Amino acid sequence: MADQSVFRITKELSELQKNSDLSLAVACQDIDVRNVKALIIGPHDTPYEFGFFEFNFKFNKDYPRKSPAVTATTTNGGRCRFNPNIYANGRVCLSILGTWRGERGEEWSAAQGLESILLSIQSLMSSNPYENEPGFEDANETSDKKNQKDYVQKIRHETLRISVIQRLEEYLGIGIDGQITAPVINKEDYELDMDVMDDDSSVPFEPFKDLCKRRFLWYYESYLITIQKGKEEVKDGTPFTRMPFEGSSNTMEGKFNYSELERRLRNIKQALDAEMEGWATEGLAAKAKEDTVAVNLQRQYEQVVESFKSSVSPNNLALVDRNPFVWDLTYFGKPMTQLDGGLFRIKIHFSPRFPEEQPRFRFETRLFHHRISADGTPCYFSALGRREDVKSHIEAVVEALEEEHPPYDPRTLVNPEAYKLYWGSADDRKIYNRRLRRSVQQSVEDF
Template identity: 45%
Template sequence: MSNAVTLRLTKELSEFTKNPDHQLFLHYDDSNIMNIKAMITGPPDTPYCLGQFEFSLQFPKDYPTNPPKVLALTTNHGRTRFNPNIYAGGKVCLSILGTWRGNAGEQWSSAHGITSILLSIQSLMSDMPYRNEPGHDLEKDMTKLEPYNQKIRHETIRISVCDRLEKFLGMNQPYFFNTLSDASSSSTPSSPPGAASASSALATPVGTPNSSGTPTPSTPAIFEPIYASSVTANDEFSDLSKRLFLAYYDIYQNTVETESAIVKDGTTFMKASFEFGGNKMDGTFNYASLRKRLESIKLAIEKETSDWIGQSSRWISTSSRMSSNLKRQFEQIREYYRENNTGAVEVELVDDNPFVWTFTLFGKPMSNYDGGMFKVQMVFHDTFPDIQPRVKFLTPMYHVHVTSDGVPFYSVEKPDDVRSHIHAISRLVLEDEPSTNPSTHVNLEAAKLHFGTKEQRREYNRNARRCASRSTEYFE
């Protein structure tokens, strides 16, 4: 790898870090930045809504003269074509990547880079992806457009969310393959290496009979190695995916509820004219299954968080490096707020446990939350900051960026600095206006009211003020 390529990629990665995007994520090894993994969450208001899609970027030695090789990894082990331009085999058809002919000015140039590539891929995940297929760009027949969207919505949740999170959690949840060929060619897989244990009450062993008495199919043993390793319990995005799941859980379930009222379970997916051979999306709808799987995943993540608290006594007794680090940070942060006398935050350790923090936020005067007192819990793992804290409002909070059960959506500038986390969460309460970015709107009702009509906005304000006035009841 030449120095010029190293410098170029290092600069791009630095710029990417300085300008975080709530829907684009990267992971790479500093010792080999020629190979990068990316995760893109599907744009809201599209069939890909907040799905978690991984891609691999392999940069050539003459980059940026030539583009990287990009491969889609979220393809149901090479079975599912998620878009006319994102093939089941992983190929991503984009003119700037040289994998599709384009008009003048659309080809690759050295002006392109990591961010523009990811944004171009994300742009394929449109509200009408059927029109991405050449010759179908002017299609208006909703009997073709909407059925294609419907199956993408279903498979986005099934494959990019449920299959993915169950792997990360080590859950032996059966894989609900949608074709007879999948079932007939299957064999029982081994558990992923390093898989975290999940409650047996949340899981169904692979190959055991389902409610109808028929054995559930398991993962096929034969597929390209890159798919075999694309989602494992030790995946680079495992922690991020779990935190995003907790933030987006209500939205996933809302999609399930909405679509299940439109499409009857057992209905076969429509087949688009451009789908053929192994490059297609076949299957049947089963929203009842997805609803239960989402519920089980949430319970498993919450159990994992409570397990950290149980394990923390061992981390403390062994005087782990992180135990001392968190204790020191707590003392510094407590002193910081006392010295600055801001009166906006009070920080405490639960039972003097450096792995379990609570802090109380006081509502901003003359705002919707004036007079409110909101308690927030942060639970840390011994590998922090590699694994970020699990954060939850213990006091009910009505806010666009806080889920109905208290999970805040926030970004942090310094992931290893606990005070940065507290500041970021505090801004949700102290800032007057929430972000307009729809990928951060994790309370659907609150977002609809806040960004709706004047009367809806007034209703949002009233709900927020009620939330603040009732918050003190939880401290009595």
């Protein structure tokens, strides 16, 4: 039975890690598959939008006959209740977990699994989470509408403050004054992580650090828009409204301060840009020592250059200052497409810890495109199982640029202005196409 449960968990982890779902991620430490960490990225058009919410899963030997124990760890050290069904102490109330009484047929069954639990939790992160409170349908309509609005406002604020800003500040070691010192470990979160750490380790297992950094760069403009919207709705210094279902030790207390959140958000962006530039300096030192990563990147660079020579694509590639950790890619717009005639310079920055830290692409040439953020960060999906293959990353970026009929996917909302036009009305799409073509023409003039 124990072997069967391990096999089942391993299979589910593998399937989740292979799919291209941009809002779910899972990881376990080494072979400890019974202790799993999961990340849910908050859905678009909800107060949880693009927040990073982490959960711990503990699978017992009776899995899948019995459901795993699930604990929310994005709680600001047990001080923040992000949902009527996600408590400040980490308790997740779901009928399929046996932590909440549900209707007949909603209880756990062996046919369910890790993904179905994650999707159930994600469904709680709705545009109106107040509806998750039992007895909602019987609430007084007038007072209830005000409570719903107040609840959405404070969840939106705390999603930014705790799940995004606080998390990234800890990853980057940014103090309250914006100065970078050393990575900070939140004491309460550290204690929650102890169960998924090696016995000899003094550092918590943080499998989503690089993912969150890269997604922060994707969604940076969306975070700024959320802050601007918040400033228009509520004044800084306004206390949060306590909801009827919030108890003294299971609540979300605080005050609104969007101006402070904006300052901290911009500091994080500057720190991430500085980190990327710092990789170049680290890389030169690694090259001088002939470290494995430096040798690997040099070899991959030479292979990609050769593949360009034998390809019909005229794209060019060069090292910046002979540094294998910084590549300079010139992309020629594909003929007979909206990109036809364009010339775009793209910098590819590599970490000395590649592929654990994935490459970061940055368009040096401005391109108005719904898959490229305002600062030039492209939104692309790396090939499954090929995180260490740089050529596959380049191909994925080009594919994202050239895709003619992409499916609607709000998880790719990295350029809000372009995205709104692209997926708007027929007239909006015409405006988008004109602006895209204008940026393509400008790319040649600026090259």
